[in-house]
Every structure is written in C-alpha cells, then in structure tokens.
Amino acid sequence: MSISPRRLFTLLDAMTLVAATALGLGIARGMHDLLWMNTNMTVKDGSVGAVLLTVARWTALGLPLIVAWTIGLFLLHWRRPRPSLGDLLHRPGATACGAVVFALAIEAVNLTVLLVVVLAKQSMGKSSYGSLAECLVDCLIRGLGIEMGMPGLAVAVAWTMLALSGGWESDPGWLDRAGRLIGVAWVVLMVVDPWLLLTFLGGWS
Structure with missing residues (x-):
C-alpha cells in the first residue's frame, strides 16, 4: 500500500461539519412539532408506553443529523490531500460513508415515489389525512422507519x-x-429499526 499524506483537521473541515450539523438540526427542528403532535395520543390510548415513545421520537429526530454528518464526511474524504482510490476503498471509514450515501440515494428515490403517490391521492381527496403537513410527516416517518435499516x-x-x-x-x-x-x-x-418501526406504526394517531 502506498503511503498517503496525513489529513489534518482544517478550517474547511470544521466549516463543512458545522454546516452539516446546522442542516441536520434545521430538518430535525422542522420535524419536531409535527412529530410530537401526530404521536401525542398514543400514550393516552395505551398503544405505546411514554418512555418508549420518547426514545423513538428522539431517535427519529436524530436521523437527519446522522444523515447530514455522513454526507459531510463522505465529501471530506474526497478532499486533497487524500490517498489513491484503491487505498481509499480499503479504509473502513470511507467505505462506510460511501456505502451509506449509496443506500441513501436509493432510499431518496423510494421516498420520492411514495410522496408523489400520496400527494396525488391527497389532491384528489382520496387521502384520510387532515392536512398536507400531516400527510408529509406521516409518510416521511413511515418511509424512514421502513428503510432506515x-x-x-x-x-x-x-x-x-x-x-x-x-x-x-x-x-x-x-x-x-x-x-x-x-x-x-x-x-x-439497523438493529433498532424493527422496534422503531413497530413503535411508530403501532402508535401512530
């Protein structure tokens, strides 16, 4: 294996990670109120325990942050100085980020198709959702829950x-x-995905 120059932590690296963090937190903040509002009846009707629902909610809110960090790190792996492509593919950190980005691209296509179908039903009045926002959050959480693994x-x-x-x-x-x-x-x-999926699908109001 060829010896590659060591990547030091630079100002641009810090700016990239800060931007990724801000993006992830912004998306999570946008999800927060709607997520809490659409699941606040689950404890009252006894379908999901309060503690488990809280853990599931915060796990779902942390997902945008992890996605943003993954994409940010993936991009930083391609910054110079960097090893050759062959050496880069042997590094578990770079391989993990690349594998996740590839999987996320597939998920993005699947979620886009799901949202288009649901929005079409909503526009034709064939959806049971009370509002467009409720429809989008429900589909997003269900879709991410199904494909988060x-x-x-x-x-x-x-x-x-x-x-x-x-x-x-x-x-x-x-x-x-x-x-x-x-x-x-x-x-x-991936390990907790089945539990998270059952929690949301079983306790969605």
Whole structure:
C-alpha cells in the first residue's frame, strides 16, 4: 500500500461539519412539532408506553443529523490531500460513508415515489389525512422507519467484505475514525429499526 499524506483537521473541515450539523438540526427542528403532535395520543390510548415513545421520537429526530454528518464526511474524504482510490476503498471509514450515501440515494428515490403517490391521492381527496403537513410527516416517518435499516445493512456488508478479503486498513487520522463512528451508528440504527418501526406504526394517531 502506498503511503498517503496525513489529513489534518482544517478550517474547511470544521466549516463543512458545522454546516452539516446546522442542516441536520434545521430538518430535525422542522420535524419536531409535527412529530410530537401526530404521536401525542398514543400514550393516552395505551398503544405505546411514554418512555418508549420518547426514545423513538428522539431517535427519529436524530436521523437527519446522522444523515447530514455522513454526507459531510463522505465529501471530506474526497478532499486533497487524500490517498489513491484503491487505498481509499480499503479504509473502513470511507467505505462506510460511501456505502451509506449509496443506500441513501436509493432510499431518496423510494421516498420520492411514495410522496408523489400520496400527494396525488391527497389532491384528489382520496387521502384520510387532515392536512398536507400531516400527510408529509406521516409518510416521511413511515418511509424512514421502513428503510432506515438499509444504510446499516450496506455498512455491515461493506465491512464484512473488507474484513474477509483482508483489505481492512484503518487509518489513525480523525477522518477515518469519524467515518467508522458513523458506520457503527448506522449499524446500531439497523438493529433498532424493527422496534422503531413497530413503535411508530403501532402508535401512530
């Protein structure tokens, strides 16, 4: 393996991560009120416990932040100085971010199709939602809940292939470490995805 220059943490790196954080928090803030409003009856009717619903809500709100960080780190992996493409694909942090971005692209297409279908029904008066905002949030949460495990599965498959092929070459720099941490977060989300899905689908008002 060729020796690549070590990536130091620069001002541009910090600005990219701050921008990603702001974007993720902005989306989460927009989801907050509608998410709480559309699930506030679930505890009253006994379908979901208060503690479990709170955990599910905050997990859903944290998702935009993790997505934004993943995309930000993926872009930073391509900044110079960087290793060759072959060496980059052997780094678990870069591989995790790339696998997640690929999975998110597929999810974006699926969610777009879902939203188009639901909005078409809403415009024709064939939807049971009381408002357009309620319709969008419901579809978004259900869609993300159903497909949230896909990025984690992509990371697990990519890391397994790296390990089995002997190509796992961790870099001690901050960028690969951050990528590995994000990869672990997505794998954890994959594990809790069935519970989160059942919580929202079982307790959606």
